[in-house]
Amino acid sequence: xxxxxxxxxxxxxxxxxxxxxxxxxxxxxxxxxxxxxxxxxxxxxxxxxxxxxxxxxxxxxxxxxxxxxxxxxxxxxxxxxxxxxxxxxxxxxxxxxxxxxxxxxxxxxxxxxxxxxxxxxxxxxxxxxxx
Amino acid sequence: xxxxxxxxxxxxxxxxxxxxxxxxxxxxxxxxxxxxxxxxxxxxxxxxxxxxxxxxxxxxxxxxxxxxxxxxxxxxxxxxxxxxxxxxxxxxxxxxxxxxxxxxxxxxxxxxxxxxxxxxxxxxxxxxxxx
Amino acid sequence: xxxxxxxxxxxxxxxxxxxxxxxxxxxxxxxxxxxxxxxxxxxxxxxxxxxxxxxxxxxxxxxxxxxxxxxxxxxxxxxxxxxxxxxxxxxxxxxxxxxxxxxxxxxxxxxxxxxxxxxxxxxxxxxxxxx
Numbered sequence: 098x099x100x101x102x103x104x105x106x107x108x109x110x111x112x113x114x115x116x117x118x119x120x121x122x123x124x125x126x127x128x129x130x131x132x133x134x135x136x137x138x139x140x141x142x143x144x145x146x147x148x149x150x151x152x153x154x155x156x157x158x159x160x161x162x163x164x165x166x167x168x169x170x171x172x173x174x175x176x177x178x179x180x181x182x183x184x185x186x187x188x189x190x191x192x193x194x195x196x197x198x199x200x201x202x203x204x205x206x207x208x209x210x211x212x213x214x215x216x217x218x219x220x221x222x223x224x225x226x227x228x
Numbered sequence: 229x230x231x232x233x234x235x236x237x238x239x240x241x242x243x244x245x246x247x248x249x250x251x252x253x254x255x256x257x258x259x260x261x262x263x264x265x266x267x268x269x270x271x272x273x274x275x276x277x278x279x280x281x282x283x284x285x286x287x288x289x290x291x292x293x294x295x296x297x298x299x300x301x302x303x304x305x306x307x308x309x310x311x312x313x314x315x316x317x318x319x320x321x322x323x324x325x326x327x328x329x330x331x332x333x334x335x336x337x338x339x340x341x342x343x344x345x346x347x348x349x350x351x352x353x354x355x356x357x358x359x
Numbered sequence: 360x361x362x363x364x365x366x367x368x369x370x371x372x373x374x375x376x377x378x379x380x381x382x383x384x385x386x387x388x389x390x391x392x393x394x395x396x397x398x399x400x401x402x403x404x405x406x407x408x409x410x411x412x413x414x415x416x417x418x419x420x421x422x423x424x425x426x427x428x429x430x431x432x433x434x435x436x437x438x439x440x441x442x443x444x445x446x447x448x449x450x451x452x453x454x455x456x457x458x459x460x461x462x463x464x465x466x467x468x469x470x471x472x473x474x475x476x477x478x479x480x481x482x483x484x485x486x487x488x489x490x
Contacts, residue, residue, distance in 0.1 A: 098456055098463065131264055131357060133393055133454050137465025139409040144316040147270040156302045156309035157316060164295065164426065171418045178418035185406040185419060189468075190454050192264050192321050194229055194355045201229065201353065203268025206320075222463065224456045226393060226490055228357055262395055262488055275447040278401040287433045287440035288447060295426065323395050323452050325360055325486045332360065332484065334399025337451075359488055 098135075099125065099223040105215035108167075109158045112210045113148060114221065118193075118200060121223060128198045133224040134191045140180035140214035142187035143221070148207025161186075161213075180213035187211055229266075230256065230354040236346035239298075240289045243341045244279060245352065249324075249331060252354060259329045264355040265322045271311035271345035273318035274352070279338025292317075292344075311344035318342055360397075361387065361485040367477035370429075371420045374472045375410060376483065380455075380462060383485060390460045395486040396453045402442035402476035404449035405483070410469025423448075423475075442475035449473055 101117050118132065134143045147153040161183055171178035193208065194201040202208070210221050232248050249263065265274045278284040292314055302309035324339065325332040333339070341352050363379050380394065396405045409415040423445055433440035455470065456463040464470070472483050 098458060131355060133456060135454070135456055135463075137463075137468060139407075139415075139465065139467050145270075145320045146312055146316050150304055150306075152303040152305070153270075153309065153312050156304050157313050159301060160296065160309070160313055163301070165422065170421060170425070172414040173412055173418050174414070175412075178415065178422070181408055181415050182419050182422055185408050185449055187316055188319055188450055188453075189407045191319075192266070192323060192454060194264060194266055194353060196229060201266075201268075203270065205270050206268060222456060224393060224490065226357055226488055228355065262486060276401075276451045277443055277447050281435055281437075283434040283436070284401075284440065284443050287435050288444050290432060291427065291440070291444055294432070318447055319450055322450075323397070323454060325395060325397055325484060327360060332397075332399075334401065336401050337399060357488055359486065 101221040103210050103219045103221060105212040105217050108215055110212050110215055111154045113207045114210050115208045118208060122195060122198060127195055127225050130195055130228040131226045132193050132195060133226055135222040136189045137222055138219055140177055140184055141219060142184050142189055142211040143191040144187050144209050144211055145191060145206050146209060147205045149205050177214040183213045232352040234341050234350045234352060236343040236348050239346055241343050241346055242285045244338045245341050246339045249339060253326060253329060258326055258356050261326055261359040262357045263324050263326060264357055266353040267320045268353055269350055271308055271315055272350060273315050273320055273342040274322040275318050275340050275342055276322060276337050277340060278336045280336050308345040314344045363483040365472050365481045365483060367474040367479050370477055372474050372477055373416045375469045376472050377470045380470060384457060384460060389457055389487050392457055392490040393488045394455050394457060395488055397484040398451045399484055400481055402439055402446055403481060404446050404451055404473040405453040406449050406471050406473055407453060407468050408471060409467045411467050439476040445475045
């Protein structure tokens with residue numbers, strides 16, 4: 098697998114990793130298959146969503162915080178149970194299609210690494226699956 | 229990849245695409261592997277759920293609307309932030325197993341294309357991954 | 360595909376299946392690729408989350424029950440619409456990376472089979488995808 102390094106700066110963040118993934122595909126000469134994007138951290142996730150208006154990311158993070166508040170009926174002593182819950186709701190992995198050496202994305206789509214208990218230095222694992 | 233065309237008729241919809249996928253597998257002679265079902269639209273998703281009782285789809289859509297309301301604390305000016313949030317909660321892609329040229333589904337499972345900001349004319353991308 | 364048998368003992372449960380998957384990989388001699396973990400039941404899911412402190416699983420299940428209550432505005436007569444909704448929120452499938460014959464997991468990650476309408480005898484389908 099290949100590994101991307103990601104730095105987040107707030108407690109909750111969605112970091113656009115689309116260009117880093119494009120460079121990785123080019124560097125490895127991957128052409129026809131799929132990328133398995135895997136977050137090895139239990140307070141993180143990977144998702145695809147709108148990338149044109151930064152307010153979409155803001156709206157996602159603010160409203161997920163309302164749905165799953167930072168404090169609440171939690172027994173886990175680290176104070177980040179909300180982040181674990183969001184991780185399972187968004188999912189720690191994402192598959193994307195690659196054809197002709199290019200990630201196939203919809204017009205408005207960007208790929209985001211999500212962190213719900215930052216700021217952190219994190220890794221994203223990238224596994225190439227040949228078609 | 230292959231592309232399915234999907235038409236939705238309400239703001240929120242889950243369209244059963246199982247039979248269209250079966251035809252696609254047959255037409256391509258795919259036998260042993262997996263389908264990567266990918267929605268290139270940022271207000272859509274792909275999911276698998278019960279297909280016997282239409283009330284299950286109704287209950288899913290009604291209660292997701294209650295969890296993530298159409299209006300609320302949203303800055304994105306297009307009025308569809310709820311749909312973007314639901315897209316990341318359900319996920320824009322789904323993997324399904326194919327063996328013996330047949331999609332492997334549980335007894336009650338159907339595959340649904342989800343749209344949370346319709347009605348729309350949409351596409352589903354289908355990538356074959358050989359086992 | 361290979362099939363794991365899983366027994367749950369409560370209405371909602373997350374069962375750690377990491378070791379059973381390790382045995383399956385060893386028994387099949389799988390080395391470099393990915394596992395497609397697929398739950399064929401429409402009230403179940405597969406997720407990856409923290410495995411060190413059992414309170415994390417407790418916090419996830421208790422707070423998902425608060426988000427999507429057992430009783431509510433449901434038309435489906437079987438009384439398990441909450442479980443169907445949670446199944447689509449967590450997702451019925453999960454991809455994990457395998458390299459050197461070993462599942463690649465983050466330090467604190469375990470793989471969980473989720474059941475939201477148990478107790479049940481369930482199956483998990485495991486499909487090997489070669490890299």
